Every structure is written in structure tokens, then in C-alpha cells.
Amino acid sequence: MKKGLHLHFDPTSGIAGDMTVAALVDAGVPRAVVSDAIAALDVPGLRTRFETRKRGAFVGTGFD
Numbered sequence: 001m002k003k004g005l006h007l008h009f010d011p012t013s014g015i016a017g018d019m020t021v022a023a024l025v026d027a028g029v030p031r032a033v034v035s036d037a038i039a040a041l042d043v044p045g046l047r048t049r050f051e052t053r054k055r056g057a058f059v060g061t062g063f064d
Helices: 017-026 031-040
Strands: 050-055 058-063
Touching: 017 031, 017 058
Parallel strands: none
Antiparallel strands: 050 058
């Protein structure tokens, strides 16, 4: 990570966890970092999936 960068995160009305993860990946966090961290929990049957989602004119990452 570059020094001097700052991310201010202030979801005053709340935000869903999957949306948070997808937004962070869109902002530059590698997908492998998320997938590896979840795999390290070693929960049977727990899987991760990223996809590109389009809603009208908006395109972003989806996370399940």
C-alpha cells in the first residue's frame, strides 16, 4: 500500500457485508486476499464467489 493514501469509510445508515467486501475489491483489494482469508477459517462448505454485476448504467463487483 502506498503511504499517504487514506480511505474514509462512514456508512452512517449501515452497509451490508457483501457490499463492503465488493466495494473494497473494486477499490483495489485483490480478490485472492479475501478468498484466502475466508478459506483460512476452514469452515466446511463455505465458498466465495466474485462476479461483475450490472444494474442499469452501473457496473460493479458482486460478492457471494
